[in-house]
Amino acid sequence: MKETRLTLAGAALNQTPLDWDNNLQNIKDAITEAITHNVDILLLPELCITGYGCEDLFLSPWLGEEAFRKLLLVKEWCADITVCVGVHVWIGAQVYNTACVIKNKEIIGFTAKQFLAKDGIHYEPRWFTEWPANQVGEFEMLGQKYKIGDLIYEEQGVKYAFEICEDAWRPNRPAERHMAKGVQLILNPSASHFALSKTDLRYRLVVEASKKYQCTYVYANLLGNEAGKVIYDGEVLIAQNGHLIKRNELLCFKNVDLEVSEVSFGENPTIAETITYLPPIDENKEVMAALSLGLFDYMRKSHSRGFVLSLSGGADSSLCAVAVAEMVRRGIESLGVVTFVAKTQLFPLKDVAYFDTLSEDQVARELVGRLLTCAYQGTVNSSDDTYNSAKELAASIGAVFYSWTIDEQVKGYTSIIESALNRPLTWAEDDVTLQNIQARVRAPSIWMLANIKGALLLATSNRSEAAVGYATMDGDTAGSISPIAGIDKSFIRQLLVWCQTELGYEGLQYVNNLQPSAELRPAKEAQTDEKDLMPYDILNQIERLAFYDRFAPDEVYDKLLEAGVADGETIKGWLTKFYSLWSRNQWKRERYAPAFHLDDYSLDPRSWLRFPILSGGFRDELKQIGEK
Ligand SMILES: Nc1ncnc2c1ncn2[C@@H]1O[C@H](COP(=O)(O)OP(=O)(O)OC[C@H]2O[C@@H]([n+]3cccc(C(=O)O)c3)[C@H](O)[C@@H]2O)[C@@H](O)[C@H]1O
Numbered sequence: 360m361k362e363t364r365l366t367l368a369g370a371a372l373n374q375t376p377l378d379w380d381n382n383l384q385n386i387k388d389a390i391t392e393a394i395t396h397n398v399d400i401l402l403l404p405e406l407c408i409t410g411y412g413c414e415d416l417f418l419s420p421w422l423g424e425e426a427f428r429k430l431l432l433v434k435e436w437c438a439d440i441t442v443c444v445g446v447h448v449w450i451g452a453q454v455y456n457t458a459c460v461i462k463n464k465e466i467i468g469f470t471a472k473q474f475l476a477k478d479g480i481h482y483e484p485r486w487f488t489e490w491p492a493n494q495v496g497e498f499e500m501l502g503q504k505y506k507i508g509d510l511i512y513e514e515q516g517v518k519y520a521f522e523i524c525e526d527a528w529r530p531n532r533p534a535e536r537h538m539a540k541g542v543q544l545i546l547n548p549s550a551s552h553f554a555l556s557k558t559d560l561r562y563r564l565v566v567e568a569s570k571k572y573q574c575t576y577v578y579a580n581l582l583g584n585e586a587g588k589v590i591y592d593g594e595v596l597i598a599q600n601g602h603l604i605k606r607n608e609l610l611c612f613k614n615v616d617l618e619v620s621e622v623s624f625g626e627n628p629t630i631a632e633t634i635t636y637l638p639p640i641d642e643n644k645e646v647m648a649a650l651s652l653g654l655f656d657y658m659r660k661s662h663s664r665g666f667v668l669s670l671s672g673g674a675d676s677s678l679c680a681v682a683v684a685e686m687v688r689r690g691i692e693s694l695g696v697v698t699f700v701a702k703t704q705l706f707p708l709k710d711v712a713y714f715d716t717l718s719e720d721q722v723a724r725e726l727v728g729r730l731l732t733c734a735y736q737g738t739v740n741s742s743d744d745t746y747n748s749a750k751e752l753a754a755s756i757g758a759v760f761y762s763w764t765i766d767e768q769v770k771g772y773t774s775i776i777e778s779a780l781n782r783p784l785t786w787a788e789d790d791v792t793l794q795n796i797q798a799r800v801r802a803p804s805i806w807m808l809a810n811i812k813g814a815l816l817l818a819t820s821n822r823s824e825a826a827v828g829y830a831t832m833d834g835d836t837a838g839s840i841s842p843i844a845g846i847d848k849s850f851i852r853q854l855l856v857w858c859q860t861e862l863g864y865e866g867l868q869y870v871n872n873l874q875p876s877a878e879l880r881p882a883k884e885a886q887t888d889e890k891d892l893m894p895y896d897i898l899n900q901i902e903r904l905a906f907y908d909r910f911a912p913d914e915v916y917d918k919l920l921e922a923g924v925a926d927g928e929t930i931k932g933w934l935t936k937f938y939s940l941w942s943r944n945q946w947k948r949e950r951y952a953p954a955f956h957l958d959d960y961s962l963d964p965r966s967w968l969r970f971p972i973l974s975g976g977f978r979d980e981l982k983q984i985g986e987k
């Protein structure tokens with residue numbers, strides 16, 4: 360075969376389930392941009408016409424028909440270019456997740472996914488049917504017949520085929536067979552969720568495949584917070600024979616992020632002897648980027664007018680505040696002020712014309728002022744330290760800051776119940792009740808502010824407290840979204856130090872010197888989370904061993920003992936507390952506000968981790984540990 364040069368492109372798209380206008384516009388923009396670069400083949404992400412996150416709507420036949428009609432519209436935009444677009448198709452009663460190849464305004468085939476994503480947050484077998492390897496079929500749609508299956512395509516003599524997202528993550532991946540069929544180019548349309556350091560894995564899958572199968576590999580992921588919880592990093596990769604050719608900036612705020620490369624296909628390709636891998640991933644940097652984009656998309660896609668936050672000056676609420684400030688900083692950096700403001704649709708551009716006279720830093724502060732309202736809600740148990748921490752942090756990022764006390768309201772509720780019961784409530788007898796009423800009383804006024812502003816109320820829950828239900832239902836769990844419920848408290852604490860030192864959020868110096876405390880008991884008791892629960896790093900270890908590594912309770916005990924974290928009796932105490940609180944509080948995890956998926960696992964019962972609400976609570980298993 361003589362040398363052929365093809366111009367290849369992958370485009371990350373920020374899609375939204377059922378938002379046809381947005382989705383089609385992004386597809387059209389990507390095609391238009393690709394045409395200006397004389398692209399031969401453009402790869403678009405998995406299920407990008409409907410959005411990947413349509414969930415049970417994929418079971419509704421009408422969605423399949425509508426998506427197909429949209430596909431026929433897209434087809435007409437593909438003059439003199441080949442475009443691969445993700446769409447689901449119905450054949451009889453089965454639904455397939457496919458990549459459709461359109462060449463110069465003509466549909467030449469559909470490749471259907473062979474391995475459905477079914478672990479962690481993915482439930483694809485609920486909607487789709489796997490396509491058997493090596494099979495090709497035909498189906499009719501809207502009066503026209505089409506080829507579907509394990510197809511090989513050709514462009515100017517270069518044979519190409521697909522792996523659709525999860526296909527590439529399995530040992531028996533389609534690429535294993537493509538090579539023997541003379542395939543030189545593999546395209547991978549993906550909807551691969553963001554998780555810490557996951558880009559490293561994806562990079563390996565793509566670059567190693569390009570070496571092993573002596574091919575060119577093009578990969579295009581979705582971009583942004585598509586449907587509420589899952590964030591996509593918009594990764595586009597082009598690799599050839601073990602060499603990386605292109606990798607884009609991840610987690611940008613654009614609607615379309617297109618990468619183009621001209622690639623040569625000849626007879627004797629030079630295969631890389633060694634692969635250059637990515638340097639270690641900075642997880643602090645990437646989690647702040649994911650949080651920022653997650654918040655921005657959630658705000659604009661829910662048509663909300665910014666955020667409201669009950670800011671205690673403690674770690675969790677401080678991180679939520681900084682995440683909004685970072686959303687503004689990164690958003691401006693990625694889009695420029697005008698596009699950033701236009702995308703929020705919160706205020707007319709003329710209202711911010713005076714921004715021209717301000718420095719970049721001042722503009723960011725002004726925008727934070729318009730997008731974030733915080734309130735400190737003190738009680739007699741609050742400290743000056745937390746008040747100062749909240750006030751200084753809000754001032755340093757430019758957020759609106761209010762402060763009031765809630766003692767009158769706490770007293771009001773307490774006296775109603777004291778009269779009803781005809782006895783005083785005391786810390787000796789009513790400890791948790793007296794704690795919870797304070798947390799609950801903070802909810803109505805902060806919700807009022809959120810309602811007045813049409814803003815989202817940020818719930819500050821983290822994963823560690825979700826594990827053990829260390830929160831008051833309808834109190835500090837109140838909110839519209841829980842941006843940080845996917846990450847643990849130890850990670851959050853070191854992240855805040857990193858945000859201060861590396862991102863320059865100097866207002867965090869106060870919280871970075873505080874011990875986490877609910878401040879719900881009288882100050883003389885010096886309440887801290889870790890005194891109430893256990894050291895956070897132990898809590899995280901138990902949680903990971905039990906629910907990520909899936910060890911039995913007695914194996915968790917053995918592992919902790921082996922690691923020498925404490926003596927046997929102390930570990931038994933921690934395990935009893937953990938498993939009891941874990942089981943008792945599943946109902947709370949069911950009721951948390953929607954949370955972003957950020958780490959490699961989460962406790963979200965509607966996505967990563969399902970657990971019964973009512974259970975035996977590991978009673979027998981804990982008894983066995985007690986007898987060790
Ligand atoms: N399976 C189940 N399904 C449905 N409801 C269930 C239930 N099991 C108990 N319940 C109900 O749950 C209620 C108890 O839950 P809830 O009222 O939330 O309170 P509860 O879980 O008892 O206590 C809250 C804990 O969180 C701590 N906290 C609170 C606030 C803030 C912070 C902080 O770190 O800042 C910490 C506080 O120190 C305390 O240890 C009971 O009324 C009970 O009936």
Ligand SMILES: Nc1ncnc2c1ncn2[C@@H]1O[C@H](COP(=O)(O)OP(=O)(O)OP(=O)(O)O)[C@@H](O)[C@H]1O
Pocket residue numbers: 668669670671672673674675676677734735736737738741745801819835874875876877878888
């Ligand atoms: N004095 C307060 N003013 C305003 N909000 C508060 C106050 N105390 C608690 N809250 C709200 O309740 C939430 C839960 O408190 P929690 O102690 O778990 O988190 P934190 O104070 O942010 O962090 P830390 O646990 O590190 O102190 C806070 O994040 C905040 O939203």
Ligand SMILES: NC(=O)CC[C@H](N)C(=O)O
Pocket residue numbers: 405475476481523524525526528549550551552
């Ligand atoms: N859409 C998919 O097939 C996603 C599954 C794949 N393992 C990923 O997370 O990237």
